[in-house]
Amino acid sequence: MATLVISENVTLDGVVEDPTGERGFAHGGWFEEYMAADRGAWAGVEFAEAQAASALLLGRTSDAYFGERWNDASGEWPDRLNSLPKYVVSSTITEPVWRNSTVLRGDVVEEVTRLKTQVVEGEIVVYASRRLVQTLMEQGLVDEVRLVVFPVVLGSGERLFGGAHGKMPLRLLASRGVGQGFVHLTYEVLPAAGADPARGTAR
Structure with missing residues (x-):
């Protein structure tokens, strides 16, 4: 899986x-x-992650954002990202923007579960796509969370887990500084009460 x-x-x-x-x-x-x-230093972290990934999973808005910026770029990092298979969750588009992408139009839980169990081996990485991330977390489909924390408090704005329903237990796997100001945190998502092992880790 x-x-x-x-x-x-x-x-x-x-x-x-x-x-x-x-x-x-x-x-x-x-x-x-x-x-x-x-x-x-930040780019080094992101490039290493891209090299280890087997596929990317995105929402519609993030597909358009990244596709417009990466499709015509060249170099080791862009070449790696552009070559990865990508899956875009959307009920409104038929043609994704980022090259080498497939639209997932069905039920999110069913489609992502199928990706995890039948289609992709290795790591499926989700960039941006805040609403999709919240759905995936709430449905127990996420195995790991990696955050690059920027040294600023904004006080307002849409939060990654804002509006999350219920507790989401995590276990810290790694913490390290990146450059002079960033921290890179890696968490394992732990099973919560009522977890469905067939779907993922936590519900």
Whole structure:
């Protein structure tokens, strides 16, 4: 069975909204603002993760965002990302933007369970896609959470796990500094009461 990994850039208070400042959020642009000299160290973490991944899983908006930026890029990292099989969860599109992608139009739980158990081996990595992440966590399909924590508290904005239903027990697997200002955290998602082993770890 594949391992489903959530991989996100977040602020210290868990905000993931508008990191590049393109959506009009009052505190948008925090990604670039706090990247500074740590860009190379951060990119190294992301590239290593891409090399280890077997597939990517995205929501519709994230597919468009990444596809527009990576489709025409070249180099080791873009080449790796562009070559990976990608699965886009959407009921409204028929053609994804990012190359080498397949649209998943059915029930999210059924489609992702099928990916994990029948289609993909290794790691399926989810980038951005906040609403999809929340659904996957609530449905017990996530095995691991990896966070690059940016050194800023915004105080408002959409949070990665904002609105989550119920407890989600985690176990810290690794913690390390990245560059001068970031922390990379890796958590295993533990089974919760009522977990369904056929789906994943926690419900």
